[in-house]
Amino acid sequence: MTHVVESGSGPALLLLHGIGGGADSFAPQFDELSSSLRLLAWDAPGYGRSEDPGRPFDLDDYADAAADLIRDRCGDAGAHVLGMSWGGVIATRLAMRHPGLVRSLLLGSSTVGSGADDEAAGRMRARAAMLDREGAEAFAAERAPRLLSGTADDQVTAKATAIMASSIRLPGYGYAAESMAATDHTADLPKIDIPTLVLGGDEDSVTGVPASQVLAGGIPGAVFVTIRGAGHLANQERPEAFNAWVESFIHITERLRNHF
Numbered sequence: 001m002t003h004v005v006e007s008g009s010g011p012a013l014l015l016l017h018g019i020g021g022g023a024d025s026f027a028p029q030f031d032e033l034s035s036s037l038r039l040l041a042w043d044a045p046g047y048g049r050s051e052d053p054g055r056p057f058d059l060d061d062y063a064d065a066a067a068d069l070i071r072d073r074c075g076d077a078g079a080h081v082l083g084m085s086w087g088g089v090i091a092t093r094l095a096m097r098h099p100g101l102v103r104s105l106l107l108g109s110s111t112v113g114s115g116a117d118d119e120a121a122g123r124m125r126a127r128a129a130m131l132d133r134e135g136a137e138a139f140a141a142e143r144a145p146r147l148l149s150g151t152a153d154d155q156v157t158a159k160a161t162a163i164m165a166s167s168i169r170l171p172g173y174g175y176a177a178e179s180m181a182a183t184d185h186t187a188d189l190p191k192i193d194i195p196t197l198v199l200g201g202d203e204d205s206v207t208g209v210p211a212s213q214v215l216a217g218g219i220p221g222a223v224f225v226t227i228r229g230a231g232h233l234a235n236q237e238r239p240e241a242f243n244a245w246v247e248s249f250i251h252i253t254e255r256l257r258n259h260f
Helices: 023-033 059-077 086-097 118-134 136-147 154-167 172-181 186-191 209-218 239-259
Strands: 004-007 012-016 038-042 079-084 102-108 196-201 223-227
Touching (some): 004 023, 012 023, 012 086, 023 038, 059 079, 079 086, 079 239, 086 172, 086 186, 102 239, 186 209, 209 223
Parallel strands (some): 012 038, 012 079
16 A cells, blocks of 8 residues: 545645655645645555565556556546656656656756666666665664755754654655666656656755756756755755745646647
8 A cells, every 4th residue: 555645726736755764754745735725645565554565566567556546546637747866767767657747847956867877877876775775764763864955954954864763664766766766767758748847956965067968958848947955855955945936837737738
């Protein structure tokens, strides 16, 4: 069973968290956007309150699980899809495999996949062993602060650390890391024909603005936005600016769909 948090009304927006997160990573979005959007956030299979997959999951499996969730909760009308980091890589694959279910694509602090760089893929694959060795709490305490800017509020850092520690476990984290390491969407991005917004924090030292620009540049018509003063977890660190872009993009997309 996949755990889903749902709130609000309006156009449906599915929220896909990063490799170190869970549904609770989107608390700042639920706080502000549920008055105008119907928000659905999952704990990915093998994360948080969701059951472990019965077998190793690859990126197609995560994308198909997200598609099943959209069909179950939203029907054939589909949903707008926002993915952060690893969630953005899932969202990209979802758009490729099930384009009719994705009303618009919003990719936060995301990339084409770690498979585009052998060293990055190796580092990604090494994370599961690190988690196994250190345990979730120590792993989160060491890793979560890196996902924020140098000026992040202590409360934001503590919250991000707590969410990571309570969300990640093996084998799910290992499956997620392998799905990232095995993926390079570069050659397939031009096939995406869905309104796309790419958002990146200007102080993101994990993905980095150049990698986000590559992602945006590969998708025809994609819009690229930089969130000032935000690290990798831009949606948590600068929620006002992040939410404003997300809300505006979705409502503009809806108006254009209805007009044509």
